[in-house]
Amino acid sequence: MRVASLMNVLGRGWLLAERALQVFHSTARETRALKFNYPKGTFEAWAYMTCMETVSAILSQVSQVTFEDMTSSLLLIRASLWEYGLKKLYKLGEICQLVPTSNAPDENQINRITSGITQQSAGGDSEDQGRLLVATLMSKQQFTSKYLELGEMVIGAFKHAGRKRTACSVGLDMAKFHVELGQIEEAERLLSDMCSLYSPENWTIFSANTISLLAE
Structure with missing residues (x-):
């Protein structure tokens, strides 16, 4: 997160975004290969929040420019990061039993994930994303609302990227x-x-x- 903040200050958040998905995939492979023992949902929560933070860093650099002036590659990066975040959010919903096909939320699992998010938040946008994710996992209704909202954003972003x-x-x-x-x-x-x-x-x-x- 410190690297992300530094690159954003230097006006190079787009460069970080290009590498973000590679980092997510390589981290997932390495944690499986090394058989790290971490709480269920930890990786999904980290990946989701990092996707949201990275997109926020991109948009902060183009806030003075209309989306029509954004390059096609930048538009695609934004769409791809949101899509990856959407998938991880759904996985969190499955883990916490917040998806429509689940009978009732798993309160113990929700508490484990949300308490870990609260402890690890590093301030700034990271803390904001952590707080938003915690709120999203508090109930089926809040999860559903956020998932549908992000889904619409992903569809629109890919359309815009062609x-x-x-x-x-x-x-x-x-x-x-x-x-x-x-x-x-x-x-x-x-x-x-x-x-x-x-x-x-x-x-x-x-x-x-x-x-x-x-x-x-």
């Missing part, structure tokens, strides 16, 4: 989440949006699969 297929993939996952919540109309809205993206690109197989989901 990665329609990835936007569609995330959209399908979000539609399934809405179905699990019993929010059929929201799922239909997302799936219809995905169809509108598939058709002009002649992605007939993907379009057919999406239409099939809509029919269900």
Whole structure:
């Protein structure tokens, strides 16, 4: 986090962002290889908060510039980091039993994760992200609200970066989440949006699969 803060001060947060996903993947591989014994959910919480902090560092450097002036690579970095954070947030939801398919939240697991976040927060944006994540894990309702909000951000970010297929993939996952919540109309809205993206690109197989989901 100190390195992230320093690079942000130097105006090079974008460079850190380019390497962030590599760091996440290599850290996951190394912890598995070395068989580190750490509390369940620790890596997911760290990865999620770091993704959010890194994107915040990027946006702080382009706050005076419209998104239309951002380079395509920078837009893609932002989208990719948010998507990785979305996946880790969902994994945390599974661990804490906050996803729609879970019966009841695992209070013991939630307490273990949130107490660790509180102890490790280093101040500044790190502390803010820690506080936000703790609040997100406090209930199913708060988790659901944050997950859906971030999901919409990811879809929009990939569309803006010109990665329609990835936007569609995330959209399908979000539609399934809405179905699990019993929010059929929201799922239909997302799936219809995905169809509108598939058709002009002649992605007939993907379009057919999406239409099939809509029919269900």
